[in-house]
Amino acid sequence: MKYQKRQIAIILLADGTIFYGKSVGNKQGTAFGEVCFNTGMTGYQEIFTDPSYFGQLMVTTNAHIGNYGTQKDEVESDSIKIAGLICKNFSYEYSRDVADSSLEDFLNTNNLFAISDVDTRALVSYIRDHGAMNAVITTDVDNLEQIKDQLAQFPSMNGLELASKVSTKEPYYFGNENATYKVSALDIGIKKNILRNIAKRDVYIKVFPYNATFEDLESFNPDGYFLSNGPGDPEPLVDAQNVAKEIIKRNLPLFGICLGHQVIALANGVSTYKMHNGHRGINHPVKNLKTGKGEITSQNHGFAVNREEAESHLDLEITHLHLNDNTVAGLAMKSKNCFSVQYHPEASPGPHDSSYLFDLFIENLKKN
Structure with missing residues (x-):
């Protein structure tokens, strides 16, 4: 162990439940967010930099985190997006050649506070039973009442x-400008x-900010449009x-993918709802x-499309179902050139x- 004496840390859940651990790297810190867990055995760097995880305290269910280090190309955005990391065994040394x-x-480069030595099996089991909720990870254990007050005022993900x-903040281009096709992508x-x-796939992409108008996206004269994944509640x-x-x-x-899928459902008058603990893995x-x-x-x-409303919609077809809980995993419009999925076909990490x-x-x- 690189650090023999590390700071005692706690995880305080919104319902008052406490789990114990130690800070990574003997650091002091406090981080608030919605606690959630990811069941992936690999791909922690991609997970930490995925914008869809913005504002969340990530519990990794794999027992060892950090054992293969990090690599500059294995990122999904320009910085870490999770609010904090909770793990069982944190590896300070790594052995991967690349x-x-x-x-x-x-x-440290991304100024992220992390804690380890947590009974993550017990914590994940608790989240599964009681649902995702706001939480705080902190070494400030002597000021627990003040921390509780701050947590009570932290905004809900709902x-x-x-x-x-x-x-x-500004539009940018991605890919080969001489590609056969052009796509306007809304970055949420x-x-x-x-x-x-x-x-x-021979496509030149122009990426637009979250609040761009249709006229903005249309100005690129694209062959098609894409709505991205992203964090938070789709309704606002x-x-x-x-x-x-x-x-x-x-x-x-x-x-549309993930949040984009939910936005397409809402655009068709089909509602979304916050899930008990979401799907992450x-x-x-x-x-x-x-x-x-x-x-x-x-x-x-952490949000899903209302299945009953989707089934009763005259112009929507459910194309994919999640087999664990039968939630809507894919939609297509019967009379329009539009489809979406709730999951990530690009994986990274994943199959x-x-x-x-x-x-x-x-x-x-090509049909357009």
């Missing part, structure tokens, strides 16, 4: 708009690997919903109702069972 730094250095916190928390997957994203409505009204090719089973095939998928979301969805999007561009 790694360029330790996870400790990576966290109704919280976070896309503006992670979206690009986009992952880099989504852009890579679209661009490598009125601008994004209006963009989706305009694209749908004109029957232009539209593809790289082994979630989904059934494609069109082909009958199963897919193992990467997922990261590639669903990469065909990007090919389907390209086929839709």
